[in-house]
Amino acid sequence: MRQHKLALCALHYLEWVPEQVERTIHRYRMFTQQDRLLVAVSGGKDSLSLWDILNRLGYTADGLYISLGIDEGIQYSQNSLFFAQSFAETRHLHLHVVDIKKQYGETIPELAGRTHRGHYKPCSVCGITKRHVMNRVTREHGYSVLVTGHNLDDEAAILFGNTMNWISKYLLHQAPVLEANKPGLVRKTKPLCRMYEREMAAYALLAQIDYIQDECPFAQGSTSIYHKEVLNKMETDRPGTKLNFYLSFLQAKQNGLFSPLVDDKAAQVHACPQCGQPTSAPGLCVFCRMVAGSGNPISLHEDEP
């Protein structure tokens, strides 16, 4: 690990990573042993490793897998569900499974194809859906905190994209902890936000975690992957670039660089009359509007395996 000037054997590495994650949890006051956590798992290395680490650290954490219905010739959703379920079963952990098609009548590609005709990229629809479902399941089952597996590379790439375009509201919003500061919104935390992607890949390997190695087929050519490539090049040329970029951002923010005034609109919150989650305008939230267009009845109950 060049940025830490550290070399560890396998055994110590499997101790070092959870220690680092525990530090991050404490530093940003993410949650305590008393919290009931829900981990959003995709079947990939980050979220499964995170779930593993939280359990090693003694936290109470169930999993949530959202089946998006993405096949694209590589059975992406089916395979990722397999890895998530195998992980949970082997370790006797509880995994909630929500199948988007069963619950809302359409897979993510179908939803995207109908609502965004012409430019067939389902990433926006997928993001809206996942945020909605994660928030809903966390609330319905009384979990106190939602935990996601975003690593440093993810966070740095998101920040880089928002910075290259200076999107104020996203810059104000990005943080290791998103507080439940609106009615109906759950607390979200990212305990891997200081861990490099390659550190998590090494952890998964050494901890013998089987995970889906394919990226989502729709992510190919995306701006966030392009930004990851740019940051990877910079990290190779100047080790520590990503960590410094992300941490100096958090520091500047804490020191009051940004004016809270520009996020005034975010203060106006309404409850969606259908799902009860917060939305910025009166009437149905963007998710319920999207799903309503399908003509399928919406089930607000969770679909368990």
Place this chain on the structure above:
Amino acid sequence: MRQHKLALCALHYLEWVPEQVERTIHRYRMFTQQDRLLVAVSGGKDSLSLWDILNRLGYTADGLYISLGIDEGIQYSQNSLFFAQSFAETRHLHLHVVDIKKQYGETIPELAGRTHRGHYKPCSVCGITKRHVMNRVTREHGYSVLVTGHNLDDEAAILFGNTMNWISKYLLHQAPVLEANKPGLVRKTKPLCRMYEREMAAYALLAQIDYIQDECPFAQGSTSIYHKEVLNKMETDRPGTKLNFYLSFLQAKQNGLFSPLVDDKAAQVHACPQCGQPTSAPGLCVFCRMVAGSGNPISLHEDEP
């Protein structure tokens, strides 16, 4: 010009560039035909082209060349002075020349070698010196505005560096116009801030401006050149990246993204007892302290050719 989706012949190009610069001057209210301008010229393509453009547009602009005493085997300062002087003589323009060695006793490399032993990179010393001299000459000769040739690539690279490290005070400070908001400080403007470097190179070529093509030998391997390379790669992959990065920053700033509070320290200004220029702490300013260490008497009068 891919970012503008525009292709022009030589004749129209020589009209288009000054039009663009004039727009920038108006948009940011940089100066008017009534102002007496001082252009900082280095002998390079940007500053000489800028001087050329300002004269074509009918502005009253004299030049200032600062001889830094950088040789490094390629007679860098001597050659760049030659280009600046030739340009001025051919066009019957007035050029002030300040020779750092004659005026302050040491060249920039000598000053840097003495004050920064160990890490022999004179860029910081050079920046302090140039800012001091530019401000001094502008004031002494009663020019109303100092004009520099920073192009979009320069501004984007500076912004990129400050963003990758989230240096709040520099982010708050960067702008096309720096107001004379402290006693003893002159107004600074950058009329080329929206022009790509390659656009300025094309302009210099078509306008038959002879300029020094060498970069400063000390700039090699600098972070700002590295950041230019990163941005060049992104510009090639996604045309318009630099312009969008810089303009969206200015827009976000204008919309109030940044809190002025973090720049509180900048409000505390003292006058340097020796040169009279503003400094953040009581006592000699950083430039006068640096030069005082040489044991040479400081001349506060300008050195004319």
